[in-house]
Amino acid sequence: MIQINNLTFQYPTKEHVFKFPNIHLKEQENLLVLGKSGVGKTTLLHILAGLLQPTQGTVKIDDVSIHSLSHQKLDAFRGQNIGLVFQSNHAVNSLTVLENLQARLFFSKQPVDPKKIDVLLEELGLIQLKKHYINELSQGQLQRLAIALSVIHNPKIILADEPTSSLDDDNCKVVIELLKKKAEQTNANLVVITHDQRVKSLFSNTLTL
Numbered sequence: 396m397i398q399i400n401n402l403t404f405q406y407p408t409k410e411h412v413f414k415f416p417n418i419h420l421k422e423q424e425n426l427l428v429l430g431k432s433g434v435g436k437t438t439l440l441h442i443l444a445g446l447l448q449p450t451q452g453t454v455k456i457d458d459v460s461i462h463s464l465s466h467q468k469l470d471a472f473r474g475q476n477i478g479l480v481f482q483s484n485h486a487v488n489s490l491t492v493l494e495n496l497q498a499r500l501f502f503s504k505q506p507v508d509p510k511k512i513d514v515l516l517e518e519l520g521l522i523q524l525k526k527h528y529i530n531e532l533s534q535g536q537l538q539r540l541a542i543a544l545s546v547i548h549n550p551k552i553i554l555a556d557e558p559t560s561s562l563d564d565d566n567c568k569v570v571i572e573l574l575k576k577k578a579e580q581t582n583a584n585l586v587v588i589t590h591d592q593r594v595k596s597l598f599s600n601t602l603t604l
């Protein structure tokens with residue numbers, strides 16, 4: 396469950412003040428955030444992830460007001476409850492697919508369960524690549540690994556920033572359907588931000604900034 400109220404943000408070096416609409420998402424509710432380049436989509440996502448501190452307003456995830464937490468507690472909260480999917484590759488290149496997932500569970504303070512990893516890799520069509528290094532993966536495979544890394548620890552919220560922009564039409568649909576499926580399986584909220592109009596028809600709940 397996510398509640399965003401009276402949220403404003405200003406970059407220290409800029410005059411512009413972003414004012415974001417109030418957003419209330421119930422358990423399992425998904426949201427697609429659309430908007431032109433520069434409107435503040437990534438900024439909003441980074442506030443939701445606790446990576447940026449808002450000027451005003453609150454973000455509550457499961458009734459926890461995340462920006463009231465200390466740095467240390469916020470880092471721990473993010474590690475355990477938030478799954479992030481970025482446009483570019485955020486996997487560790489010097490580790491294999493398997494080792495990346497093991498590290499993700501370790502840093503989320505969760506048991507490194509080999510069966511759980513195998514089930515997820517199987518589901519995302521990555522099982523054959525388990526022992527491969529990141530630079531051996533295609534763009535579509537990297538994006539599916541990004542999803543695996545964002546959901547392996549069963550987060551309460553999955554935040555995806557332009558997850559489809561480098562993908563062809565078929566992979567675009569596959570990636571969104573996988574994100575929705577994983578969110579549903581783990582009772583998580585899914586928030587996707589994009590300017591990719593192909594994604595629009597795949598969500599019933601949309602917000603244009």
Ligand SMILES: Nc1ncnc2c1ncn2[C@@H]1O[C@H](COP(=O)(O)OP(=O)(O)OP(=O)(O)O)[C@@H](O)[C@H]1O
Binds near residue numbers: 408409432
């Ligand atoms: N660290 C920063 N310091 C100052 N200004 C920033 C910073 N990051 C982003 N901005 C500015 O804030 C505005 C919004 O940026 P943001 O990345 O949130 O937009 P966006 O809607 O996600 O755009 P796009 O679709 O192009 O990714 C832009 O004008 C950008 O230049």
